[in-house]
Structure formats: structure tokens, C-alpha cells
Amino acid sequence: MSAGATKKQGQHAADDGPLLEIMDELESLTSQDEVSFGDVLDRLGDHGLLPLVLIPALICATPLSGIPGVSMICGVMIAILSFELLFRFRRAWLPGFVTRRSIKGRKLRDGLETAEPYVRWIERRTKDRMTFLFHRPMIWVPQGLCVVTGAAMPFLEFIPFSSSLCAIAVCFLVMAMLTEDGVFFLIALLPYGAVFYLIYRVVT
Known part of the structure; x- marks a missing residue:
């Protein structure tokens, strides 16, 4: 881990919530020259499936989505992990062609540093609201949305900004489920309107 990352972790360890x-x-993985999605799975696998869905969504919501193939791989990861979450798999599984894909550690660190202040701002404003949305059968709605969104992302790569908007929606959905904040579930629906508008502009 870089000295900067260590220092930042030490400063915020006391007040970091689950997202941070x-x-x-x-x-902590970004000190490596290359970070594979298999490395991410190994590091975060013990945290459960829900945090694992957040990771590819966060990556694709940053400028890293501009790297060719990143949106497709992140979409596949979101779809598979969300499916496993929906059907209550005990352990995460991803196909080899996904776990072998990697990105530069430096680029990953830059993307995380871009996202960090926004995630911190959001996390400080989350609280238990409309918690009925996060119990069965209502919890199937955000989980199912994550599955469908991830499956759609590889097909939306040709529409500028659409994959990033989908990833932002998934980020809000996962944040809502992690913190049981129904307001953020409702906010998560807003990017879908922008995606449908972009699709409409392309096909008409």
C-alpha cells in the first residue's frame, strides 16, 4: 500500500462507514502494477456478495469506464454477482475470463480518489429510512434491477455515458441496500431516466 493510501486510511478509519x-x-490493492478482478474477489470475498456488486459499479462510474472493455466486464460482474445475491448463493463465483482481466493499479487508485469525496458525502447522509424496502419480497426489486442493469451494460457501450449512468444507478442501489436507506433507492431510479433518454436519442 502506498504511503498516501496508508495515511488516508489512518485518518479516516475511525469514521469510515461500510462504503468507505x-x-x-x-x-490497498492499488500498490500493485496490475489489479485483476480475481484479486478484488479474493480481497473482498469475505465481506459478502453485496459489497462485491458495488466494486464494479464504482469502477465503471468513474473515468475508468473509458478504458475499452471495462464497461462490458463490469456489467458482466454486476449481473452475475447480483444474480447470486438474488438467489442467496453462499459464495461468490465469477468466470475465469472475468477474474483474469486487470487494470493498472495507478488508474484504479485515481478512479477511487475521484469517487471518494462523493461516496463520503453520501455516506454521511444515509440513515434508516423506508426500511420495508429491504425485506423480502421488496428487496427483490433493487436486487433484480442490479441483475438487469448489469446484463444490459455490455450492449450499451456504444451509447456514450450510458454505461456510466447504469453504474451510478447500481452504486445507489447497493448503497441503499447496505445502509437500508429508502431515499437512496428512490434516487437510484433517476439515472435510468437519463439512460432511456440517451437510447431514445440514438434510435430516433
């Missing part, structure tokens, strides 16, 4: 703790775990 996940980001800190991911940032």
Missing part, C-alpha cells in the same frame, strides 16, 4: 471501508480495502 470497502473502498479502503480496494485501495
